[in-house]
Amino acid sequence: MKQHTKHILQIIVIAFAVTMIFSCQDNYSEIQKLSYTKRFPVGEAENMFLVYTDSGKVKSTLRSPYNKDFSNQKFPFMEFPNGIILNFFDENNNKSVVTSDYAILYSDTRLVDLQGNVVLTTHDGNVLEAPQLYWDQDKEWIFTEREFKWSNEHGVLLQGTNGIDFNKNLTIIDAHEIYDSTIPIEEKDK
Known part of the structure; x- marks a missing residue:
């Protein structure tokens, strides 16, 4: 009987020790949660549509199914976790379009x-695809340090791995490193 009581006592001690270990882990995770500063948006919007104008002329429009406004942070930002459709217009009102799965x-x-399946299509048939692009609104300059694929209606194709910089009309282009390019040449009858 002594042996049986000793065995039961050991089981209780082990159960108590296991409970204490899990209890400590739960407390640790609670302490971690307290030390983590959460970011709360000042506002949220569904089916958002923004229009940016300059001197009475529409320069760009932005559509997004969902937006979080973090303008209450030290470094304010707006997050578009479900992606965006950005239309921007040149001086002749020609529209170019950028889409992405996520944007800040x-x-x-x-x-x-812009992140995730980023596609830029200009009014004259240029298409740039990349996993991430940055758009500097003030300088009207677009760039990435990642891989990219650029093509146009004539079939010109550039692919690179280390980024590309260009203006919004894709008329000034600086590809950092190209690993593949195709340029079609028309054959003339002799």
């Missing part, structure tokens, strides 16, 4: 970080 607009720097 940093208010102070006016820099837009």
Whole structure:
């Protein structure tokens, strides 16, 4: 009987020790939660539509199914966790379109970080695809340090791994490193 009581006592001690271990882990996770500063948006919007004008002329429009406004942070930003459709217009009102799965607009720097299946299509048939692009609104300059694929209606194709910089009309382009390019040449009858 002594042996049986000793065995039961050991089981109780082990159960108590296991309970204490899990209890400590729960307390530790609670302490971690307290030390983590959560970011709460000052506002949220569904089916958002923004229009940016300059001197009475529409320069760009932005659509997003969902937006979080973090203008209450030290470095304010707007987050678009479900992606955006950005239309921007040149001086002749020609429309170019950028789409992405996710975006952040940093208010102070006016820099837009586009992520996930980013596609830029210009009014004249240029198409740039990348996993991430940055758009500097003030300089009207687009860039990435990641891989990219650029093509146009004539079939010109550039692919690179270390980024590309260009203006919004894709008329000034600086590809950092190209690993593949195709340029079609028309054959003329002799």
